[in-house]
Amino acid sequence: MADFRRMPEWEQAADRHTELIDPVITVRQLSRFEFTRKVQTRIDHALVFSTAKGSYDTFLPPMRPTRAESASKRYSAVYEVDMGIHPVQAEFSLPSDNDAFLFAVLVDLSWQVADPARFVAGGHRDVPRLLLGELEQAARPVTRRHSIAESAAAEQAVLAAVAGQGPLGAAAGLAVSWTVRLRRDQENIDHQLRLQAINHSATERMLTERRGMEIDEVLDQRARRQDELTVARALEYGRQQQELTLEQERWRHDQAMLHSEHQLELQRYEAEKIDFYQHHLQQGGVRAWALHLAQHPEDTALVMNSMREDQLRLIQAQTDLVSRLLGGDLAEDYELEGPKRLALDKVFEILNQRLPGVRHAATPPMPDQPPRMAPAAPAEPAPEAVTATPPAATPQEAPP
Template structure:
């Protein structure tokens, strides 16, 4: 594998982890005695040699020309080309139908040199600029037909137009895959977000009001049910109270009737007792006491004592009456004849130990 002694006329301080703009890493002018073993080319880089006639011959990795081939072909320069895959993301603006508003396009690109000779011959030194320029050239006429609010439709139409144009970077020997996202500008997005926030707030307020009305209806319905239940309980309680009052009145009426009947029965019994006692009392005191003993035999001692006292009082009264009649001087003799006979019989009865006025068999 050849090595080169002369320092390159062009060399990029780029590695695999930096964003690569130009895949041509080094450019060296060659002379007949310029080959040496001082510089080693990386195995994954392609070498493109310029011929004296202005052509280019490519040696893809890992193939490298020998010193003899380089000397025989008399190459004038050599280009070291990176054939790795290089991704990048960029953002640019696209016009809408109104110059006051612009779309924002965000594109993810992954590119690779597949034809190093064609790329070197193209003279391109800014691959991202080339690809973004082709995208903008294709996209601007498309997005001009859409309003700023139709970003989705503009994106769909733009992808269709890009497919019709062909692969990006193909004339420069590049293989490119890309994805594009089209959206409104930030001012329009902020405006739409404010409008959306207003719509959401209004919708929340409307829903809150509607749900509040439903809640009010349910609360009113519940209150009405509670009122109906309370009214029903009050009516039931009133009916029960009325029925109880009627029962009490009927009971009181029945008690009054029973009491009246009882009073009438008592009055009838009292009348019978009066008649009974009147008849027996008309027969004399002894029969009255005999009746009392017949009804209350436990009062015999009391009856006997009372009868004795009654007899004594009656005898004393009769003796006093006899004394008064026998010693009286105010009446005529013929007037006192009858009472005197009565007084003598009374004294005879007392002496014979018989109660006055009680007939003897």
């Protein structure tokens, strides 16, 4: 490459990471014999040489013109063009069918100089503006046919319209890859967000109510089932309680019957016992004492002593009674004949008696005694004669 001795007419202080809007880095005027030495330039930059006839020769990297070519074609200027890929992000607005609402357009571009000679010949200085202008020119008529609420349809129509007019930047010698996104303006977006929030809240409340009703139905069914189980349990408990009550009543009745039978048995036993003791006690003192000894044989000495004392008391009592009747002057002689006769009989019985309660054969009356005369009227001594017999019953009452 030639050694450029003149200062460039145009030069950008750009490197590989600089954001460029004009890919032409330098522009230099050339004289006829300016190529004297070779100078190194960037490998990714293309050189576009202009001739005096207005044509352009492009030397893509790493190709460079020779001295003979430069001398034969008589180049008048050289353009150093960046061949790198440059991304661009831009946002602008497009009108809808209503001027009050605008579509917000988001564009992502990646452009690169594909034909440096054509680009230099076109004379463009702002590549992003060039590309955005073409895109806007193709998209504006399309968005005018859509309302602000039809952002999706408008976006599809814009994509089809831009793709239908051919590649962006092709006339300027550019290779462009692009994408377009349309959305509503911020106020419309905020409005839609509010509507969406309202719809979401209403849907949530409706779903909450609906699910709440389902939950209520499930809870009601569960409560009904619990009530049925409770009623069934109560009925079963009542039935068992009734059976238990009936069984208890039946048991009480049986116990009462058994108690009644037992009481009747006790009464019969007591009656038999009373009859038994009454029979044996009516037989006299000796039989009563024999009954006592049969039940308590260890009381033999006590029974013998008691019988002896009873006999002595009986004899003494009878002796005193006879003495009072025979020796007293309580009544007339004819009134005392009967009692005296009874007293003499009692004395005779005492003399012949061995044990109390043992009966002996009746003794015939004495021959020298006169026959008994019946009293003319009931006399008072009769009770006395009767009262003389109770002491004989004393031994009979002693055993109990």
